[in-house]
Amino acid sequence: MLTTIGSYVSKLLRDHFGKGPESVFVSMGSAYFNIYIRNFLSPMEKVLLEQEQGDVVLELRQKMLDRLLPELRAYLEIQTGQGINELYYDWDLSNKSGMIFGVSSAPFEQGSAIDENYAGxxxxxxxxxxxxxxxxxxxxxxxxxxxxxxxxxxxxxxxxxxxxxxxxxxxxxxxxxxxxxxxxxxxxxxxxxxxxxxxxxxxxxxxxxxxxxxxxxxxxxxxxxxxxxxxxxxxx
CATH class of the missing domain: 3.30.70 (Alpha-Beta Plaits)
Known part of the structure; x- marks a missing residue:
């Protein structure tokens, strides 16, 4: 299921940005899930960054993600059988990476165990x-x-x-x-x-x-x- 979600997110980004990410890694544990996006930068965004217009890239991505998140939320709820109560996202343009993080209404049955007692x-x-x-x-x-x-x-x-x-x-x-x-x-x-x-x-x-x-x-x-x-x- 995690691979299916990753493929869906990759296609969603490719369809709306013209270029998909190199990889999408999805993980779940307890009531948390995270979608880690790597090597994601469209040709137009690359030109804007070369012109030191990073703020414009982030603004465009924010507007696009705000439109896509309801669709993504609905898809995740169908796939996991859980309501998605919270969604967060952020980008690191210098690393061409991003994350979409969420909190569900109850722990995922498919999720792995989280570590709340890690060193440090x-x-x-x-x-x-x-x-x-x-x-x-x-x-x-x-x-x-x-x-x-x-x-x-x-x-x-x-x-x-x-x-x-x-x-x-x-x-x-x-x-x-x-x-x-x-x-x-x-x-x-x-x-x-x-x-x-x-x-x-x-x-x-x-x-x-x-x-x-x-x-x-x-x-x-x-x-x-x-x-x-x-x-x-x-x-x-």
Whole structure:
């Protein structure tokens, strides 16, 4: 089923962007799923990036994904038999990669076991809380887990301050999302502290928000070491 979902996402992107990704890796565990997209950049986007128009590429992708997500949600619900309560997405244009992450209404029957007791969890969550406090406020709650040996998920709730809520009420949600993403990624992509904690190389990092629920997801894609090998595709 995971392969079927990956093929569907690849075709969906190819049909709407003119070029599909090199690979799509889908993983599920507990009530979480993640779709990791690699080597995805259309010819038009490549030209825009060469002209230093990365913001335009991200804006176009945001508009396109906002149109595609209802279709993707419906497909996932049919395939998994679960309602999809939350969807998040983000891109790393420099790595030509992306993620679509979701939370279902109940654990997936097809999902693998997640690791909530991975080495370094308390220290990593402490660092994430410090970053959150610098960027906005200390989260009301921070939880994390390894969805699989190469995918680390951090979920935060209660992180928005009053001025951010007011910006959303006034219709400036897209601007707020872009500003927050640039700010937090400047911290997250200084990956040495996370690599020291996890004893693994961080290949990719993503972040997105669900403003209505006052929640956020951070996702790290890790390069496997000898201890945490697996059957997932090579990530770099």
């Amino acid at each position: 969890r308390a220290e990593l969550e402490e660092v994430i809380n410090k970053i959150s406090k610098q960027a906005q406020k200390l989260p009301d709650q921070t939880i994390s887990c390894l969805l699989n040996p190469r995918t680390l998920v951090v979920m935060r709730s209660g992180i928005m301050v009053r001025i951010e809520k007011e910006m959303i009420r006034l219709g400036h949600g897209d601007l707020l999302r872009n500003v927050k993403r640039q700010l937090e990624k400047s911290y997250l992509q200084s990956s040495s502290q996370f690599e020291n904690i996890l004893q693994q190389q961080v290949v990719d990092s993503f972040v997105d928000w669900h403003f209505e629920l006052d929640k956020s997801v951070i996702l790290f894609v890790l390069k496997p070491n000898k201890i945490t090998g697996g059957n997932e595709p090579d990530t770099g």
